[in-house]
Amino acid sequence: MPEITVHLLRHGEVFNPDGVLYGRLPEFHLSERGHAMAALVAEHLQKRSDDGAKLVHLVASPLTRAQETAQPTAEALGLSIVTDPRIIEAENHFEGSKVSRHEILKPRHWPYFWNPLRPSWGEPYKQQANRVMEAVQEARRRALELGGDGAEAVLVSHQLPIWVTRRTAENKPLWHDPRHRECTLASLTSLVFAGDAVTAVRYSEPAAALLPGAATTPGA
Template sequence: MPSSTVHLLRHGEVYNPAGVLYGRLPDFHLSELGRQMANTVASHFAQRALDGARVVLLAASPLTRAQETAEPSAKVLNLVVRTEPRIIEAENHFEGLKVTPRELLKPKHWPYLVNPLRPSWGEPYEEQAARVLDAARDAARRAAELGGDGAEAILVAHQLPIWMARLKAEGRPLPHDPRKRECTLASLTSLTIDTLTGAVTAVRYTEPAARLLPGAATTPGA
């Protein structure tokens, strides 16, 4: 069974002193801590390469924070960062706002809160999972073309779309409590994918930057 591993890498911490839900807004850069996270992940992949891993493909969401997270890994692996629009952050009605209980009480938001299972405030969970898994399958096949059986790819993306892809791959329900997502800043959700059928045969989760998480932003999607 020929396979490739696709590492879904969540971006590092973002500089966001106003605490808004920045979603797909442009020009939200990594914080200094976020840059440390990106460098730590790059060191992780550099060591993997030294140990024999063949990481042959690197792509990132079009958003600034994902591109900046990818840069250190591109340097150590001598790869070009491709842009993959299918792994962009989810659409969200509350983009640009600081989401507080007081804000949610405003009548203008009520139509967007009627169905948390879809969810009604943004891009449907099923659509997020589908687009990320499609991108991962294509990356797995391309990695195999470039590096042969067992080659690896990195896709730098965002918490919610990554979590949706993982839940879908594991056959779990997509509606969830955002506080229980297992997808910290600069974490890796690694999918082993059969390059012939596109089936996800294994899922592994790791936190290369775990030592930098204490004190980092904890807001879902931050």
């Protein structure tokens, strides 16, 4: 049975001086550090390609930060970027807000906290995982068509959709503590498939050298 790997790449650091939860808002670009992160990932993937890896398919969320993260990899590997809305960021009631304890405790937000396991303040975890896994399976099939056994695809997405997709692949509950997500900026969460079944999940941080001091925004 052919083995295919689909890498879920989180975008790099975003220029966000006001510290808002940007969600699906348009025109949030990578910071200077974010562009450097994207370049490091591209170098990492190009080296793997030079060493024999068959990286044949590149997909990105339609949001600006994902497209900008994908661009250096497209140039390094000579691939076109396919845009897939299924791997976009999660919907969130707090989009555009500065999420803080003071903001969350305002009475107008209370109706959105009735079920934190779903979560009730945004797109359900299961819905996110389902749409991303559909895109992953399509990318897996396309990589097989383009490169055969051992081919690989890269999908540039966002922290929460990547994390819940990983937990689905590992047969773990989707509810979780956002502070414990293993999905740093410009990290790779790699799903290894035999046929259409996930046989392994791997994680790496090609841009780890740039993580110290990087901006953080509350998770969706």
